Amino acid sequence: MRPFHRRSLLQWGVAAAATGGAAPAVAATERKASTSQAQQYVGVLVDTTLCIGCRKCEEACNRRNHLPRTPESFADREVLRSFRRPSEHAFTVVNQFPGSPSPDQAGLPMTYVKAQCMHCLIPSCVSACIVGALTKWADGAVVYNPTICLGCRYCMIACPFEIPAYEYHTALTPRVRKCEFCTDREKGTGADPACAAACPTEALVFGKRADLLAIAHARLAARPDRYVPRVYGEHEVGGTGWLYLLGRPVTEVGLLELPETAPALRTEAIQHGIFKYGIIPIALYGTLAGMMWYNHRKQGDEEEEGASDEKPAPEGGAR
Ligand code: SF4
Ligand code: SF4
Structure with missing residues (x-):
């Protein structure tokens, strides 16, 4: 002591x-x-x-x-x-x-x-x-x-x-x-x-x-x-x-x-908060991750399409 x-x-x-320095509610x-x-x-x-x-x-x-x-x-x-x-x-x-x-x-x-x-x-x-x-x-x-x-x-x-x-x-x-x-x-x-x-x-x-x-x-x-x-x-x-x-x-x-x-009440309040409210940030991160994946894929498809448009026509083919 x-x-x-x-x-x-x-x-x-x-x-x-x-x-973040704020005491959680007990x-x-x-x-x-x-x-x-x-x-x-x-x-x-x-x-x-x-x-x-x-x-x-x-x-x-x-x-x-x-x-x-x-x-x-x-x-x-x-x-x-x-x-x-x-x-x-x-x-x-x-x-x-x-x-x-x-x-x-x-x-x-x-x-x-x-x-x-x-x-x-x-x-x-x-x-x-x-x-x-x-x-x-x-x-x-x-x-x-x-x-x-x-x-x-x-x-x-x-x-x-x-x-x-x-x-x-x-x-x-x-x-x-x-x-x-x-x-x-x-x-x-x-x-x-x-x-x-x-x-x-x-x-x-x-x-x-x-x-x-x-x-x-x-x-x-x-x-x-x-x-x-x-x-x-x-x-x-x-x-x-x-x-x-x-x-x-x-x-x-x-x-x-x-x-x-x-101290036990403080740490337990944090644990309970994570379990209780953790679903919100998890859902948010999940949505953001989904949007990023979709945009990334869309961008990839567009690039692929653009690349195929620019491909030279095969020899002897129509110009
Ligand atoms: S608390 Fe311990 S040291 Fe103090 S008087 Fe009692 S037995 Fe003796
Ligand atoms: S936290 Fe546990 S070990 Fe520490 S003084 Fe309290 S009861 Fe005793």
Whole structure:
């Protein structure tokens, strides 16, 4: 969740180029459907003013997902010195940013911010996957099925938060890896995040997204001195399952300023537009091609006729 770079430009550039810079209209029905479904979705509220950077969430994630053991202990806070991204070996990471988490916590030197898949309400990764290896479950978790994945990695390009990682070093069966909300795909059990259960300060609260939004707005109203007046993830890219309360501007703590429209809606609107209205340019091109063929043929016939008129009469024939 660092500032835009080339991959970010690609995600938005595809839509802009295809539409000549004009944002296509987003179907109102799709927005409404996602809003009503979103009432059923779960999420996690991250209150960055409560996070102490203990990395218990990272450790719990590592164990629950049977990820490789790290050379250093999770109690080792030296790793916080470098900015990290979620990877195929760590579905969540905590980063530190110099400065207090909020204006009323001036004595604290660092702000800690956890990063992972945001479980978007309208996930671009799901939209980009041409074989349906990524799906959004009824509880809101975005889950991956490695048995049908082609390895095209379109999901990695599509994700506005730059989350999915790939097992490049696994020669035979590389997978896309990311947080799956601790679902169990084989048992069909839904979201049950180990990180939230492990957090000792309740910086992570798991629950229904609608309830978490109510909690977040209540905290904003109660402590205007502490929080930046917004819930990050409430509207960004159409809304996300993970929501953040911050005491500092998002760009100071490694989060991206993103538009409210989901990239998936933009690209799907383009695809639907091509299928729906593509018939008009195809018919036009077809007509033009037919006219060109007819004119070309007519011209050829006329030239042939002209050539035969000019042919010299055979010797001994009438002049
Ligand atoms: S954050 Fe990225 S990987 Fe996670 S659901 Fe959203 S688009 Fe998919
Ligand atoms: S377990 Fe909680 S307090 Fe510890 S680093 Fe993770 S989010 Fe922060």
